[in-house]
């Protein structure tokens with residue numbers, strides 16, 4: 093059984109924008125709130141731009157995705173700070189975050205040390221040649237699509253399966269820090285296929301769910317050890333099964 097081995101700290105957008113009480117934060121953050129606020133504002137601009145481009149390419153109204161993830165409506169997006177430990181011992185080459193897809197719409201990721209891998213199309217996570225490195229590039233963010241985009245586009249857009257492996261070469265002797273923005277949907281956002289709205293395409297069980305109901309349903313399936321698609325969270329069920337489904341949804 094493989095478990096996650098990393099540290100993270102999530103800062104909710106809702107507390108930073110004032111649409112929910114600010115969560116308790118450690119002192120260095122409390123006194124430097126302008127930094128996460130500015131990171132969030134810039135990140136939201138990029139996320140909205142990507143969403144508008146994707147919608148336009150799909151012949152949808154350009155604001156269709158952004159209108160379902162308004163920053164002023166909870167449950168909001170999170171800023172995530174991650175630390176994956178160095179792997180100096182050749183006997184303990186770890187996978188820090190086991191394979192998964194992100195739940196929301198778009199994730200922006202900034203990191204310097206390598207370690208992120210994506211699953212090659214059509215491969216199973218256990219195949220030895222299944223994983224491709226994503227090499228960080230100076231001045232660039234890594235963009236992941238999340239499961240909500242799959243739902244909204246009836247599978248035309250795919251959320252990629254990814255994991256954090258020990259970094260390649262000499263980089264494995266370094267702790268790896270990354271900072272991400274994981275964009276979430278408004279609680280009451282619809283989860284139907286927005287690309288093809290005929291009756292047949294809406295037969296999917298999720299078409300009548302709100303984003304909140306959909307997230308809790310997915311989290312519950314994970315906690316039961318069921319996979320809800322081609323994602324790999326099933327191996328995480330042990331580490332998160334102490335949490336109520338709603339709490340798990342807020343974490344992923």
Ligand SMILES: O=C(O)CCC(=O)C(=O)O
Pocket residue numbers: 172174189194201203208254256270271272
């Ligand atoms: O730190 C990274 O490179 C990725 C983190 C990640 O996949 C996640 O937080 O969902």
Ligand SMILES: [Fe+2]
Pocket residue numbers: 192193194254
């Ligand atoms: Fe992820």
